[in-house]
Amino acid sequence: MDETLAIELRGISKAFGPVQANKDISIQVKRGSIHGIIGENGAGKSTLMSILYGFYKADSGEVFIGGRKTEIPDSQAAIDAGIGMVFQHFKLVENFTVLENIILGAEDGALLKPSLAKARDLLKKLAADYEMDVDPDAIIEDLGVGQQQRVEILKALYREADILILDEPTGVLTPAEADHLFRILKGLRDEGKTIVLITHKLREIMEITDTVSVMRRGEMTATVKTADTSPEELAELMVGRKVLLRVDKTPAKPGEVVLHVENLRVIDDQKVERLRGIDLEIRAGEVLGIAGVSGNGQSELLEVLGGYARGTGTIRVNGIPIDLTGNASDARTRRARGIAHVPEDRQREGLIMDFAAWENVAFGYHDDPKFAPGLLMDHKAMRADCEGKMERFDVRPPDPTLAAKNFSGGNQQKIVLAREIERNPDLLLIGQPTRGVDIGAIEFIHQQIIALRDQGKAILLVSVELDEIMALSDRIAVMFDGRIMGERLPSETDQRELGLMMAGMTGKDAA
Amino acid sequence: MNDALPKWADIVLLPLINLLLALIVSGLVVALIGKNPFEALYILVNGSVGSAYGWGYTLFYATNFIFTGLGVAVAFHARMFNIGGEGQAALGGLGVALVALAIDWPHWALALPAAVVGGALFGAAWAAIPAYLQAKRGSHIVITTIMFNFIASALMVYLLANVLKVPGSASPETARFVEGARLPNAYDVLPWLGFSRSTPLNISFFVAIVACVAVYFLIWRTRLGYEIRSFGKSEPGAVYAGISPIRITMIAMLISGGLCGLMAVNATMGEAERLVLDPVQGAGFVGIAVALMGRSHPVGVFIAALLFGALYQGGAELTFEMNGMTREMILVIQALVILFTGALDNMVRAPLEAIFLSRRRPTPPVPTTPLEPGGHPEKGKVEP
Structure with a gap:
């Protein structure tokens, strides 16, 4: 039993009819690290994470969480195992307040008041620790996307997640908001949380991950230390051939x-x-x-x-x-x-x-x-x-x-x-x-x-x-x-x- | 994942399984009231397609269902659910009757085209109001067309009882059409096939076949059909392509209503030879099942209409031949067929897709990285 591993997947395979979405995937994610998973659309990243979060059942393979073999038949089991997921499309109730969203599904009893008070305390603490300030009483639809995303992260933390999976988190953010998110993620890592970041942006991988795994056509083609690789190498691993990352062009000759x-x-x-x-x-x-x-x-x-x-x-x-x-x-x-x-x-x-x-x-x-x-x-x-x-x-x-x-x-x-x-x-x-x-x-x-x-x-x-x-x-x-x-x-x-x-x-x- | 089924399975196998399930459940219901289901099945089949007489009625009913089925199918292609076939056909009857009674028609060959125009125009007009409300106001077409069925029914009762009735007569129906406005039936046209003089099957059957061909060309070969299908598949796509949703909604519903209205040519000019109360008799609703089962394709609609025609005729025989088989029992059987072929389609589709998918070999991804040296020993590999 390896306690230093937050997640270990062994030989995960999943087919949708004739399409082999994941083929014999094995991966080790160290506790307290930011692990990037990169790959083209359809490479199987989302399928793999959906298996980890209990949305799909793998055809074969084993999942170990914190060194223990874990069955994840549904998302409740994933939450119980300490996994939190922040989806690309947020799953928030738009006309609820931040606090109501955070406790939704994790209420302690029939009455909401104690849970709301608990969430409010936690929110204060987190705001202080990671500059995650969000007005607890704001209605979700009044918040910007960056703040909404923070609510999603808070939701996971409220459920005591040790492992946070983020699916293409920067797609809707401005560069400044993305930087802010990265600071939060780094702070969480330093606290000992494990972050899995799914993205197709090479720049983000280089910027904040410790380790990166590359997927191509349902297979895990490589796992490398980020410090030891380059965008060019990752692109090649993703596509399977050398890729020109810059566009060759001459200066424009504007006319009418x-x-x-x-x-x-x-x-x-x-x-x-x-x-x-x-x-x-x-x-x-x-x-x-x-x-x-x-x-x-x-x-x-x-x-x-x-x-x-x-x-x-x-x-x-x-x-x-x-x-x-x-x-x-x-x-x-x-x-x-x-x-x-x-x-x-x-x-x-x-x-x-x-x-x-x-x-x-x-x-x-x-x-x-x-x-x-x-x-x-x-x-x-x-x-x-x-x-x-x-x-x-x-x-x-x-x-x-x-x-x-x-x-x-x-x-x-x-x-x-x-x-x-x-x-x-x-x-x-x-x-x-x-x-x-x-x-x-x-x-x-x-x-x-x-x-x-x-x-x-x-x-x-x-x-x-x-x-x-x-x-x-x-x-x-x-x-x-x-x-x-x-x-x-x-x-x-x-x-x-x-x-x-x-x-x-x-x-x-x-x- | 919509291509899980091969085309033949989607078009032939799936409807057949649905039909079989419907028959099995129907058989159970028949057995439940203490009758022999196999005997009932024999009477049903024999009564509908076992004789020229049976065929005459089967094809007559099928003619009705082809028209309403095509009507519903055209609306389906524009992703609209026209439940108003019943009312549109009723109004079509009014159009046909007005044409037939308007002048002293010298020959059916002149009266038929005029009646086709009359029936289609009135049917289309009845569809035009719900279509306009949908296109301009966003009122849901399902709700409005259902409402218009009731309005049509009430309107026809009023007209037949107060306006079109023969003075002095007690029955709510128009005068009998003149000789030149009655369509020749199967006995007149194809005497050597053994149809009797009383067979209601008439020349409208050929009009229905022409309608099938016309709808095929309209939907799959013309620019308008391309626009209708585009709009039906994706409204934002249609807008991007410069196809006006309002225009397509109107046109598709007008065509749909027109086709449903044509049904009245068969029922009114072909059979009753006068406009009676409710000449439609549920054909508007059966048309929905026919279009669903026929996958909104004219060939499918034709086959499904034949099936429902046989079911109607065989069902009628069953009430005659078998003691205790009431009209209600027949309705139950027809409803089961509609239920299984239309509404419960997905119940069979999902397992069938799973079977087809599991039979297909997964395509192995091309190996992209060489195996690490000293990796897994190739166990179990037998070299001859």
């Missing part, structure tokens, strides 16, 4: 103004003003990157430009104003005006997941005589078009009859990208181009975006990944609360400054 936006405002269905007077310009042959924490109006900006949200103000494409409120204000007319759109959520919007790939290549362009010459659609032309696109964009497997949902995230994105880029648009709107996309495909997608820029097209790039914004943009605009906080050149700024702007400090304060 393609997109001109003035005082653009959008009010949503709940009467909340989402865009509060946006002004921006994009010239031919340049990439304007919009940085910001998600939910600060970037989606609405893409939607109104893409033609499916109403707005007020002026938008001119190639000098000609486009209709923002009338009947001609839909996605179809936008496409006719030379605007192509790779949406943020490809599975919800960009593709019909149940349609075959060949049906999806006409999506949005199904009025094109090429696809629908008369009353009937020309299925042969669609298939042929799809085959060509799959070859040129290296979609794997290159099978047009496969349903969109059966492709990996990266290959789905390539299908959308191929469809939109090959329309030869003047302006490409592209939202979260590499969300849920594996590293190998990221490289390809970035190259395609730069290639399109070099052909003299204007590109509006929206991404929550600062690395991506920095790598691709010729100019960077930071959005916060429906406004543009300022513009920077990538060469003249850094993540710290952008991070402050993303948190709402104006350009001057941030500088």
Whole structure:
């Protein structure tokens, strides 16, 4: 019995039908360490953690917690074993207070008062120890995401968790909030807690973990000391081949103004003003990157430009104003005006997941005589078009009859990208181009975006990944609360400054 | 994970298992009231497809169900649950009757197209109001179409009892249609098949087949069908592609209502030759089961409609032939079939998927790292 190990997994396997999600995985996590698990989407990280938390039952293999063999049939057993989990999508009751959420499911008796008092005391102590101050009586929906995440951690600590698993915790945070989270995690580690951090961001792994395990295609390919490795080596271990982490590009040669936006405002269905007077310009042959924490109006900006949200103000494409409120204000007319759109959520919007790939290549362009010459659609032309696109964009497997949902995230994105880029648009709107996309495909997608820029097209790039914004943009605009906080050149700024702007400090304060 | 079942299993095997389960449970119910289930099954099958007479009725009912089944299926493709087939078909009956009574039709070949237009228009119009409320106001189509069934029923009673009734007659029905507005039946068209003169099966059956083909082309080959299916699969996707949800909701429901309305051509012009009270007789609801069982595909709808047609006809025979088999018993059996093929589909689907999945060999991940030297000895490996 090894007391120094918080978690030991031996030979864990789990299959979902024909898909082997975890294959003979063994891993040792030392007590009092921060252990990173990195891998591409679909590598099996989440499945492994779900087994540890009792959501799935492993087909074979053993789990040892604190050196003792432990059966974890459900999440209650995991909590009893001292495991706490912070999910990517928080599991909080939005209209409860912080305290109510913390004791939810862990009330000591029929009356809430003693538990609430106990939680309040604990909260005070933790706030002092780890700068985790959260107002105990605040309603969850009034809190920012960073604070909500802290409530999730507090929930786990209230249940006396010794092992804390965090699934992609920084996805919704500003860089400053992420730094704060890392300080909390380090503090917890120094107290003797064990932290397991699941992420796909190499930078975070390098920054805070002690040990890192790499997963690829359901297998654990390596476990190394973080100090002994490099981002390049980890990327290679994740993908299985050498990966170019930087984007090669020449300086932009901006031409005529393609997109001109003035005082653009959008009010949503709940009467909340989402865009509060946006002004921006994009010239031919340049990439304007919009940085910001998600939910600060970037989606609405893409939607109104893409033609499916109403707005007020002026938008001119190639000098000609486009209709923002009338009947001609839909996605179809936008496409006719030379605007192509790779949406943020490809599975919800960009593709019909149940349609075959060949049906999806006409999506949005199904009025094109090429696809629908008369009353009937020309299925042969669609298939042929799809085959060509799959070859040129290296979609794997290159099978047009496969349903969109059966492709990996990266290959789905390539299908959308191929469809939109090959329309030869003047302006490409592209939202979260590499969300849920594996590293190998990221490289390809970035190259395609730069290639399109070099052909003299204007590109509006929206991404929550600062690395991506920095790598691709010729100019960077930071959005916060429906406004543009300022513009920077990538060469003249850094993540710290952008991070402050993303948190709402104006350009001057941030500088 | 939706591809767990091969297509043939989804389309053929699953409905067959569902049907078999329904028959087994029905058999138990029959046995429970002290009757021989095998005898009942024999009468059911023989009465529906054992003679030209049986076939005549089976196909007549099937014609009704094809129309309503297609109607429900088209709405399904736009992810709308049209429960209003009953009311739309009733109003379709009004449209057909108004056309038939409007002029002194010289020949059925002229009256039929006009009646098709009349039935479809009235059915579509009855679907238009719920569709508009759904598209513009977000009122749930299930609720509104159900309400409209009751309104249609009340409206038809009023019209037949007060407006369309033959003066001096006591029965709430219109005058009999003129000779040129009665459809030729199977005896007239295909005399050599042995159908009797009284068989209600009529030329509308061919209209139903044409409707199947038309719906196939509409859904899978036209741009409109592409838009309907896109909208049905993902509304945000449709909006992204520039497809108007309001437009598609309206159009899909109008087509759905129109197809349900066509059912009245068969029931009114083909059989009764006058508009009677409730010519629909539940076909609007059966259409839901038919569309579900037929997987919203015209071929599936056609086959499912045949099955339900046989069930209706065989059930009617059963009440005649078997003492103690009441009309209610037949309803129970029909309800069981609807229950198993429609509502309980997932009960069988999940275990069936598990069976198919376990039979497939898991694809082993490609080994990516070489085994560590001095790793596990390759135990159990036998070299010849």
